[in-house]
Amino acid sequence: MDPRILDIADHLLLIERELHLQGWWSDESPSVEALSSTVPFAVDTMAFDQWLQWIFLPRMKEILERGLPLPNASGILVMAETVYVDRPEESRQLRKLLAEFDQLINPSA
Structure with missing residues (x-):
């Protein structure tokens, strides 16, 4: 097992928690069309906060749960x-967590 898995899982939970704390967590899912975007970060169909919640976090959790290869970068x-x-200021903690996530994925960076 990749030794980063537990740290990455912890960071995903911390990112989710920070989205909740900032009030950037939504109970309402974006449309199927929005979720189907193929544009990086789905910038054509949703806000970055939504992308984190509805695409990034679920995909990363699936990768960890199914033992799939981690992204290369x-x-x-x-x-x-x-x-x-x-x-x-408002985004400082979330950006810190995302920076740490990048470091976990890119250990040589």
């Missing part, structure tokens, strides 16, 4: 820095 912080440029 993650650049999620770059997107978060762009999205939250106008909310630096």
Whole structure:
């Protein structure tokens, strides 16, 4: 088993918790069309917070639960820095968690 699995699982929970704390968690799922976007981060159909909740977290959890190969790289912080440029304080903890996630996925970075 990849030694990063437990740390990554912990980080996914922390990211989910931070989305809840910031009020960026939604009880209402985006449409099937929105969820079907093939554009990176689904920027054409949903907000970054929604992408984290409805696409990123479920996909990463599935990868961990099914023992699938981890992604070779993650650049999620770059997107978060762009999205939250106008909310630096509010998004500070989430960006920190996403930076740590990137480091876990890219251990040599």
